[in-house]
Amino acid sequence: MFTVVIHALLLAFGLILPLGVQNVFVFNQGANQRTIKQALPVVVTASVCDTILILVAVVGVSAVVAAFSFFQTLIFGIGLLFLAYMGFVTWKSEPSKTSLKEGMTVKAQILFAASVSLLNPHALMDIMGVIGTNSLLYSGKEKWIFTLVTICVSWIWFLSLAFAGKAVGKMDSNGKIMIWVNKVSACMIWGVALYMAKSMFFQ
Incomplete structure (x- = not known):
C-alpha cells in the first residue's frame, strides 16, 4: 500500500511540476485577483478537469484514444491553435490594470x-x-x-499555485514583476x- 502511494505521489508531482x-494560468490568476477566494474558480476548474481526465485514463479510455491516430492529430491541431491564442492573450495582459478591474470574471476563469x-x-497525453x-x-x-492520490496531488498543487x-x-503592487512574468509565460x-507544430509536421 505504501509503495502505491509513493508511486502515485512521485508520478503525479513529476507530471504536474x-x-x-x-x-x-492558475499562478497568474492567483496574482491578479484581489483575494484567493476570487481565484478559486480557476483552481476548482483546473482540479476538476484533471480529476475527470485521471478517472477517464484509469478506466482505460486512453487505450481507445491511442488506437485512433486521427483523433490524436485533431487534438494536437486544436491545441496548437489554442496555445497560439493563449500566448497572445498572456503577452498582451497588463496585471496592474487587471487588478483594478477585479481581475478576470468567474465565467472567463472557468472557460x-x-x-x-x-x-x-x-x-492530455501525460494524464x-x-x-x-x-x-x-x-x-x-x-x-x-493510486487514482485518489494522483487526484489529491492536482488539487493541492493548483491551490498552492x-x-x-x-x-x-x-x-x-505596481504590476511590473507580473508584466515580465506574463511575457516569459x-x-x-x-x-x-512550436514544439507541437514540429512534432506534428516534422516527425
Whole structure:
C-alpha cells in the first residue's frame, strides 16, 4: 500500500511540476485577483478537469484514444491553435490594470481554465498515457488508492499555485514583476506550440 502511494505521489508531482500553460494560468490568476477566494474558480476548474481526465485514463479510455491516430492529430491541431491564442492573450495582459478591474470574471476563469486543461495535448497525453498506463500496474483497492492520490496531488498543487501567485502579486503592487512574468509565460506557451507544430509536421 505504501509503495502505491509513493508511486502515485512521485508520478503525479513529476507530471504536474513543470511550468506549463495550465500552471501559468492558475499562478497568474492567483496574482491578479484581489483575494484567493476570487481565484478559486480557476483552481476548482483546473482540479476538476484533471480529476475527470485521471478517472477517464484509469478506466482505460486512453487505450481507445491511442488506437485512433486521427483523433490524436485533431487534438494536437486544436491545441496548437489554442496555445497560439493563449500566448497572445498572456503577452498582451497588463496585471496592474487587471487588478483594478477585479481581475478576470468567474465565467472567463472557468472557460479559460477548462480550455488550458482540456485542449492542452501534452497534458492530455501525460494524464491519459502516463497515469493511465501506470494504473495498469494495480487492480482493485490499490488501483483506486493510486487514482485518489494522483487526484489529491492536482488539487493541492493548483491551490498552492494560486497562493504563490497571490504572494507574488502582493509584493508587486505596481504590476511590473507580473508584466515580465506574463511575457516569459507567453514565450513559454509559444515555445510549447512550436514544439507541437514540429512534432506534428516534422516527425
